[in-house]
Amino acid sequence: MTATDNAHDIFAQEDAYAAERETTEGKVYTVTGGDWDELVAAVDPVNDERLIVNLGPQHPSTHGVLRLVCEMEGETVRSIRPVIGYLHTGIEKNLEYRTWTQGCTFVTRADYLAPIFNEVGYCLAVEKLLGVTVPERADVIRVIMMELNRISSHLVALATTGMELGALSMMIYGFRDREKVLDIFEAVSGLRMNMAYVRPGGVAQDLPDDAIRMIRDFVDYMPKGLDDYEGLLSGNAIWQERTQGVAYLDVSGCLALGVTGPVLRSAGLPWDLRKTMPYCGYEDYDFDVPTQTGADAWARYLVRLDEIRESLKIIEQGLAKLRPGPVMVEDKKIAWPAQLALGADGMGNSLNHIRHIMSQSMEALIHHFKLVTEGFRVPAGQVYTAIEAPRGELGIHAVSDGGTRPFRVHMREPSFVNLQAIPAVSEGGLLADVIAGGASLDPVMGGCDR
Amino acid sequence: MSGEMQPVGQEAQGLFGVSGSGDTSGFGGLVRPNPTAGELVSTPEPLGGYFDEVLAALRETHGDEVTRAVVVDRGELTIYIAPDRTAEVCRTMRDDESLRFELCNSVSGVDYPSQANRLHVVYHLTSMTYRRVVRLETAVSADTPVVASVTEVYPTADWQEREVYDMFGVVFDGHPHLTRILMPDDWEGHPQRKDYPLGGISVEYKGAHVPPPDERRAYR
The missing domain is CATH 1.10.645.10 (Cytochrome-c3 Hydrogenase, chain B)
Incomplete structure (x- = not known):
């Protein structure tokens, strides 16, 4: 059993000493032992309302696959942690x-x-x-x-x-x-x-x-x-x-x-x-x-x-x-050939270049092959x-x-x-x-x- | 230009990267010198332009030995520094009145497998005040890949250092939360290292198999 549970238990007990009670000045706690910080955390009403909202990665408002892990307090964002890498393609x-x-x-x-x-x-x-x-x-x-x-x-x-x-x-x-x-x-x-x-x-x-x-x-x-x-x-x-x-x-x-x-x-x-x-x-x-x-x-x-x-x-x-x-x-x-013309097949080609390498110069063909395959x-x-x-x-x-x-x-x-x-x-x-x-x-x- | 220095890596053998296959041309026995292995050779000073001022200001604060090597190549200044001094050097680069490199453009890693300190981390800094750019580079071995984090000086380095850690396995000492950023958290290995395969599967097309890119015949 953790200290926090203890604190809850203390409040839960029908105990002559330690019950909490409402007074005209607000709620009064009677504390008998335990860790003070944990006790305060256990009764802090704000702390209870922290909510993790996961936004994305599949969300139309995140510009693609961005994931935002938001820690909310009501409507207010207390912390936000972006998570990326969903579109990593190497x-x-x-x-x-x-x-x-x-x-x-x-x-x-x-x-x-x-x-x-x-x-x-x-x-x-x-x-x-x-x-x-x-x-x-x-x-x-x-x-x-x-x-x-x-x-x-x-x-x-x-x-x-x-x-x-x-x-x-x-x-x-x-x-x-x-x-x-x-x-x-x-x-x-x-x-x-x-x-x-x-x-x-x-x-x-x-x-x-x-x-x-x-x-x-x-x-x-x-x-x-x-x-x-x-x-x-x-x-x-x-x-x-x-x-x-x-x-x-x-x-x-x-x-x-x-x-x-x-x-x-x-x-x-x-x-x-x-x-x-x-x-x-x-x-x-x-x-x-x-x-x-x-x-x-x-x-x-x-x-x-x-x-x-x-x-x-x-x-x-x-x-x-x-x-x-x-x-x-x-x-x-x-340079790759840059003076391209649209062929009947819809592909861009330089007809002069093709004529040159295919029917005029063996060396040009070899060169073209090397440039395109080897770079x-x-x-x-x-x-x-x-x-x-x-x-x-x-x-x-x-x-x-x-x-x-x-x-x-x-x-x-x-x-x-x-x-x-x-x-x-x-x-x-x-x-x-x-x-x-x-x-x-x-x-x-x-x-x-x- | 200093052609003799360039630190990079793969050993190229044979005309098409072929080894042990039916080479009838005789060119397969060619061994090209690796321009990227070997010691760094500094460019002789003075370097000209603002480069000397930057170096002088840096050495005034940190002593002469802070610059392990200085290379000017293609009009760009590269200062090689020790991996444990990146943070302090960057602080001087940012705060010194005569330097004022306010912006850390980019942090990237490079893997040079033929070097003892194979993992390089490269920082590109810009001085908006003086319109200057400079490159800082440091190198660590794969066994103790620890570099001082510059996130305290340049918060923008946060994600970029995480990416270098993710891709190269460089550990940035002093980084607030060094976790993977692009790859999944449980990923094994560091994909941008040269010994990490590209992967991929062979594809069948009209009865023929096209091997994945890293297994194709290499025209290097």
């Missing part, structure tokens, strides 16, 4: 068994809402290891694709946050407009998600003309849509109540927890790798880094809206910068490249041992790092605000668990 391990080019197919599946960013981050790392510079047109195409992807990712962030806070129209509009971006991706690469479009040395193929027309249409269409969504949400009293002052995380908290991206900028620090440590020629584009000072879910919503507008500006400039030219490095030891060698060493993904800093730590396969690739995923902030932003608040706070961090579990 992408980093798998990379070590494929060629550097095949790696694109894997990394693109990490953060599935921002595939282009995974690919660009990875390819920048490989290119840095190789010491090659991609052609200007490839850089511009990458920028256009990244900014389109940023818009589609932010639209999903708005849509899912809307859904979780009860603004279901926002969900429908957000996904509807994301669909337009995915149509562009399909026209460009043939795939809507997980395109593996960006390759070490450039991009898989040039932008087709109809894709450029689609991008222009989208850039014309989107500002009006954004104004609508802002009108739909910003003035909405429920939306304001659910987001303002919720999930507060200031700059020092963000830096301590390594939180970057819109969450950091919503706290007032204009840290955007496109400006602070430019890559892909971002230093040549004219755009602002939107910031807010609220450091809450509302501020993050405003930052994301403004970032979509800035992305549209960048896309327009990118379209103006497009000059004819190659989209893949000249070095035939690295290219990457000089030994390690690099770290970081780009500004929609959720924050996406870092790729790539190590080569001089072989044709990555020796080690680590993805520093913003979703993974930012999710650590969930206890910081939601403990002490209401359970409903855990959802709003989690949504404002915008985690994608595919990226988090890799």
Whole structure:
């Protein structure tokens, strides 16, 4: 029998000394022996109401398969413990068994809402290891694709946050407009998600003309849509109540927890790798880094809206910068054929290249075979490249041992790092605000668990 | 660039990684030098740029021997330090006025099986004040894989150190709750180590069997 049971027993006994009794001053306990702390714990009415609520991993409001173990006291969250790993697919391990080019197919599946960013981050790392510079047109195409992807990712962030806070129209509009971006991706690469479009040395193929027309249409269409969504949400009293002052995380908290991206900028620090440590020629584009000072879910919503507008500006400039030219490095030891044409079978192929290797040059055929099956060698060493993904800093730590396969690739995923902030932003608040706070961090579990 | 230093691993033998099979070309006897085994070779100083300032500030606080080796490769600075000194070095990196590395971007592990201290832990730090990046690296053996935890200095390292523990089995001394994070709690082994197989099953397709990726012919 434990001491606590003893304490209960003491109260239960019909004992001349020790019974508890109600008085005008409240309940009076008569204590005879036992451990004082355990005795207090046994009669503490608050302690009894602590409840463990398990949220997820299969729950529509947890952005995928995130599990939150919440310790509740009434409606108040006293502690929260995120459990992740349900979507761990071993992408980093798998990379070590494929060629550097095949790696694109894997990394693109990490953060599935921002595939282009995974690919660009990875390819920048490989290119840095190789010491090659991609052609200007490839850089511009990458920028256009990244900014389109940023818009589609932010639209999903708005849509899912809307859904979780009860603004279901926002969900429908957000996904509807994301669909337009995915149509562009399909026209460009043939795939809507997980395109593996960006390759070490450039991009898989040039932008087709109809894709450029689609991008222009989208850039014309989107500002009006954004104004609508802002009108739909910003003035909405429920939306304001659910987001303002919720999930507060200031700059020092963000830096301590390594939180970057819109969450950091919503706290007032204009840290955007496109400006602070430019890559892909971002230093040549004219755009602002939107910031807010609220450091809450509302501020993050405003930052994301403004970032979509800035992305549209960048896309327009990118379209103006497009000059004819190659989209893949000249070095035939690295470059796969990039001037593809759509065949009758629906597959993209470079007919000139096929004619060359199949009927003109035996050496070219051997070379093509070696490049595709064995891959290219990457000089030994390690690099770290970081780009500004929609959720924050996406870092790729790539190590080569001089072989044709990555020796080690680590993805520093913003979703993974930012999710650590969930206890910081939601403990002490209401359970409903855990959802709003989690949504404002915008985690994608595919990226988090890799 | 210091091509002679690179510490990495697998021994490559034969043109296609083939050994003991019917090699008629004669190339199967080729043995390529392993660029990743062997001693670290520091880049001769001065290193240029902000690299010298960072080193000077670090050595002023911790003494010259704190940097076991310093390598500049592809414009990136790597400082090799002792595994029991990561926490104090990181504290200086964060707090020293001339360093101010406020953000710990990433903590990752690398396994170099050909080295005695095969498990490396790599920290990437960013100074937002000075717009600088630096890489700290430390190495431990698989028998005593203990590295001082930097969670006190950089709370963001919490999950990342758990991931390195999960994937490589590096134990972080001083971490508040070092448990597995991506793999299930009862998982055995550390999957990102090089001696841990990728796994997978062979797939039959039109009567032929395609072996799992780690058993296919290796074009290394």
